[in-house]
Amino acid sequence: MPIVTVTRRLRFNAAHRVHNPSLSDAENTALFGKCNNPNWHGHNYTLEVSVSGAIDAVSGYVVDLGALRDVVEREVIGQLDHRNLNLDVEFLRGVNPTSENLVVAIWRVLQPHVRPGRLTKLRLWETENNYVDYEGL
Amino acid sequence: MPIVTVTRRLRFNAAHRVHNPSLSDAENTALFGKCNNPNWHGHNYTLEVSVSGAIDAVSGYVVDLGALRDVVEREVIGQLDHRNLNLDVEFLRGVNPTSENLVVAIWRVLQPHVRPGRLTKLRLWETENNYVDYEGL
Amino acid sequence: MPIVTVTRRLRFNAAHRVHNPSLSDAENTALFGKCNNPNWHGHNYTLEVSVSGAIDAVSGYVVDLGALRDVVEREVIGQLDHRNLNLDVEFLRGVNPTSENLVVAIWRVLQPHVRPGRLTKLRLWETENNYVDYEGL
Amino acid sequence: MPIVTVTRRLRFNAAHRVHNPSLSDAENTALFGKCNNPNWHGHNYTLEVSVSGAIDAVSGYVVDLGALRDVVEREVIGQLDHRNLNLDVEFLRGVNPTSENLVVAIWRVLQPHVRPGRLTKLRLWETENNYVDYEGL
Amino acid sequence: MPIVTVTRRLRFNAAHRVHNPSLSDAENTALFGKCNNPNWHGHNYTLEVSVSGAIDAVSGYVVDLGALRDVVEREVIGQLDHRNLNLDVEFLRGVNPTSENLVVAIWRVLQPHVRPGRLTKLRLWETENNYVDYEGL
Amino acid sequence: MPIVTVTRRLRFNAAHRVHNPSLSDAENTALFGKCNNPNWHGHNYTLEVSVSGAIDAVSGYVVDLGALRDVVEREVIGQLDHRNLNLDVEFLRGVNPTSENLVVAIWRVLQPHVRPGRLTKLRLWETENNYVDYEGL
Numbered sequence: 001m002p003i004v005t006v007t008r009r010l011r012f013n014a015a016h017r018v019h020n021p022s023l024s025d026a027e028n029t030a031l032f033g034k035c036n037n038p039n040w041h042g043h044n045y046t047l048e049v050s051v052s053g054a055i056d057a058v059s060g061y062v063v064d065l066g067a068l069r070d071v072v073e074r075e076v077i078g079q080l081d082h083r084n085l086n087l088d089v090e091f092l093r094g095v096n097p098t099s100e101n102l103v104v105a106i107w108r109v110l111q112p113h114v115r116p117g118r119l120t121k122l123r124l125w126e127t128e129n130n131y132v133d134y135e136g137l
Numbered sequence: 138m139p140i141v142t143v144t145r146r147l148r149f150n151a152a153h154r155v156h157n158p159s160l161s162d163a164e165n166t167a168l169f170g171k172c173n174n175p176n177w178h179g180h181n182y183t184l185e186v187s188v189s190g191a192i193d194a195v196s197g198y199v200v201d202l203g204a205l206r207d208v209v210e211r212e213v214i215g216q217l218d219h220r221n222l223n224l225d226v227e228f229l230r231g232v233n234p235t236s237e238n239l240v241v242a243i244w245r246v247l248q249p250h251v252r253p254g255r256l257t258k259l260r261l262w263e264t265e266n267n268y269v270d271y272e273g274l
Numbered sequence: 275m276p277i278v279t280v281t282r283r284l285r286f287n288a289a290h291r292v293h294n295p296s297l298s299d300a301e302n303t304a305l306f307g308k309c310n311n312p313n314w315h316g317h318n319y320t321l322e323v324s325v326s327g328a329i330d331a332v333s334g335y336v337v338d339l340g341a342l343r344d345v346v347e348r349e350v351i352g353q354l355d356h357r358n359l360n361l362d363v364e365f366l367r368g369v370n371p372t373s374e375n376l377v378v379a380i381w382r383v384l385q386p387h388v389r390p391g392r393l394t395k396l397r398l399w400e401t402e403n404n405y406v407d408y409e410g411l
Numbered sequence: 412m413p414i415v416t417v418t419r420r421l422r423f424n425a426a427h428r429v430h431n432p433s434l435s436d437a438e439n440t441a442l443f444g445k446c447n448n449p450n451w452h453g454h455n456y457t458l459e460v461s462v463s464g465a466i467d468a469v470s471g472y473v474v475d476l477g478a479l480r481d482v483v484e485r486e487v488i489g490q491l492d493h494r495n496l497n498l499d500v501e502f503l504r505g506v507n508p509t510s511e512n513l514v515v516a517i518w519r520v521l522q523p524h525v526r527p528g529r530l531t532k533l534r535l536w537e538t539e540n541n542y543v544d545y546e547g548l
Numbered sequence: 549m550p551i552v553t554v555t556r557r558l559r560f561n562a563a564h565r566v567h568n569p570s571l572s573d574a575e576n577t578a579l580f581g582k583c584n585n586p587n588w589h590g591h592n593y594t595l596e597v598s599v600s601g602a603i604d605a606v607s608g609y610v611v612d613l614g615a616l617r618d619v620v621e622r623e624v625i626g627q628l629d630h631r632n633l634n635l636d637v638e639f640l641r642g643v644n645p646t647s648e649n650l651v652v653a654i655w656r657v658l659q660p661h662v663r664p665g666r667l668t669k670l671r672l673w674e675t676e677n678n679y680v681d682y683e684g685l
Numbered sequence: 686m687p688i689v690t691v692t693r694r695l696r697f698n699a700a701h702r703v704h705n706p707s708l709s710d711a712e713n714t715a716l717f718g719k720c721n722n723p724n725w726h727g728h729n730y731t732l733e734v735s736v737s738g739a740i741d742a743v744s745g746y747v748v749d750l751g752a753l754r755d756v757v758e759r760e761v762i763g764q765l766d767h768r769n770l771n772l773d774v775e776f777l778r779g780v781n782p783t784s785e786n787l788v789v790a791i792w793r794v795l796q797p798h799v800r801p802g803r804l805t806k807l808r809l810w811e812t813e814n815n816y817v818d819y820e821g822l
Contacts, residue, residue, distance in 0.1 A: 007678065023743070037219050039225050043181050081171070104689065132747075143511065146541070311630050313636050314563035316591055404417065448768065454728070495724035610785055
């Protein structure tokens with residue numbers, strides 16, 4: 001059967017600050033500028049979840065997108081939406097929530113729950129002008 | 138000369154919570170749900186600023202969009218971008234930062250600085266699925 | 275209190291054909307061309323619902339957008355999504371489902387359920403290149 | 412019959428410079444900056460054409476959008492697409508092609524050809540961050 | 549010469565239902581839910597066609613995008629636009645029109661006609677929130 | 686450390702004509718049609734710059750996107766924005782400015798300045814319906 005990649009886009013709105021707690025406040029300000037605002041700022045994030053696999057002969061699907069959406073909602077979006085990424089999220093404890101660190105943390109949470117098919121890419125949009133891609137490497 | 142309306146879109150990223158300090162925590166939770174998260178959440182806001190007037194015979198402009206952008210950056214975006222709308226913004230002191238209250242507050246700050254032409258509409262997008270319009274009434 | 279208009283966007287996917295049953299098949303083909311295909315075609319529709327009113331002093335809202343979304347989902351989207359607009363929808367019985375007729379029919383169904391505030395505009399996108407607006411006139 | 416407004420979006424790509432030939436080069440540079448580059452720059456323009464009227468009882472249309480598109484293609488897009496707005500367009504002779512002047516000139520060319528219904532609005536996007544509206548006033 | 553990939557986006561509007569004729573109606577309903585509606589639903593599809601190759605030294609093109617568009621219009625869009633994907637399309641006879649099956653069928657129809665250059669990817673958007681990719685494997 | 690790709694989108698507006706000076710005018714017209722207009726046309730280009738690398742343990746970044754933006758603005762956007770791509774740009778001397786040739790020329794200018802991380806992809810959008818990708822091969 002042909003190998004196809006299916007992608008589902010989901011959204012969440014969250015507050016964060018880019019901050020490394022092992023650095024001084026002055027170092028954080030020098031490194032991260034306005035993104036380090038101690039009172040937080042926030043974004044409308046868009047997450048694209050890509051799953052690859054053979055097309056199932058019975059369903060014609062690689063994966064049921066409704067079921068995939070439910071998994072991503074439960075494991076990821078439900079934890080992140082309308083939350084503070086530095087304070088509120090169990091799977092981000094101790095993580096400086098840059099987009100790069102976020103996408104890797106989301107992969108680790110989500111990857112074991114994706115089946116059938118294989119999680120092959122996550123794309124996380126922080127604004128309409130910047131996004132990060134992670135393929136599990 | 139014909140009357141034309143010109144619109145400039147600008148963006149800012151901010152944290153907020155929807156919260157009425159004159160209500161109890163339980164009342165705030167009942168009224169605002171997850172939007173009341175005490176640890177904040179945030180958005181990529183888009184602001185559309187519309188100015189109407191006659192076309193200037195020399196420039197062919199209603200208003201120089203570069204000059205308009207500079208005014209909006211200085212008076213509005215520079216105050217709001219990468220900030221906490223409940224804590225950090227002088228012109229939002231005491232304002233519950235719903236989109237409705239934000240757009241009215243932005244109008245009051247911006248309106249005296251718009252010239253030539255007349256500020257006729259503000260549109261504020263909070264997410265790609267909801268926005269508010271205010272025409273100064 | 276200032277008068278603000280709030281807008282919520284919602285989506286539905288539906289099949290339809292543009293067809294006037296009081297005309298002959300030849301007349302329908304001449305008038306509507308490929309949009310009259312007897313085996314149907316379809317669209318991803320986007321509906322923008324605009325409600326105007328004074329900002330409530332307690333909530334800071336014109337209308338709770340979550341409650342508005344629930345009303346539109348129940349009265350409109352739930353009837354139209356993944357349906358055939360010529361065959362499946364009670365409130366479209368006998369209606370030739372052009373965008374113009376759709377937006378007026380949706381208004382009539384939705385208008386009595388909008389409160390607080392007043393339904394002031396519906397915009398219905400049929401494709402990314404065409405949409406219709408109705409203000410209840 | 413209800414009054415509905417239908418809108419069709421069309422695109423054209425063109426070169427231009429913002430330039431007032433009755434001013435000196437130094438005055439043009441001072442007024443228009445980089446938009447006055449003598450070697451031109453260009454844009455992907457999007458034009459939204461809005462026509463209002465009663466819904467026709469036979470067709471269910473305010474205006475046949477295919478026929479409207481053909482008129483706009485012939486009268487406007489065909490004149491502007493892949494052209495230089497300062498040099499190549501008969502109906503822009505002597506016009507400084509700011510967005511404001513463009514939208515008024517397009518209105519004058521297009522308005523007599525719109526029927527049934529009445530041309531009620533043109534929106535011209537020059538970039539994704541600025542657009543002008545004209546309602547024939 | 550450098551190897552570049554060029555991509556052209558095209559659109560079509562179609563009706564379909566997700567349905568496996570070798571299953572019972574009850575099994576189809578259980579598997580596909582509202583997507584199995586016997587009266588059909590529909591979508592505005594967007595197809596992205598990617599062709600890779602060396603840049604031609606004379607034209608500066610990998611492939612003339614106008615010629616590529618004409619081929620895709622003739623072989624694919626002209627067969628699918630304003631059609632029923634289960635009933636009307638020769639190259640989809642017997643195919644359950646999930647996005648996965650569609651993208652593979654489109655590849656098989658289109659691939660022999662792409663030259664110069666090599667068809668390296670198709671992306672098919674069914675809604676703004678889900679798409680499938682196929683690279684011919 | 687995980688390998689992540691970060692992408693920044695930037696925009697520029699420019700005039701150009703597709704033209705091979707080693708061909709006759711008639712050959713240029715035959716090959717390039719309206720894109721060969723001697724009076725130019727233009728576009729709103731969008732450039733996506735992708736940089737891949739390990740996440741830095743101190744900053745949580747692959748590359749500081751603000752610093753990356755500054756480099757791209759200085760080396761590329763500042764040279765191209767509001768310019769004529771055939772006449773005004775040092776690094777495009779003698780280049781027929783098709784999207785394919787542009788993306789390769791931009792790569793050669795930009796690649797030596799990207800660090801930390803490695804430039805792994807450029808995507809250049811000429812219109813919303815066509816774009817080219819280059820990965821340095």
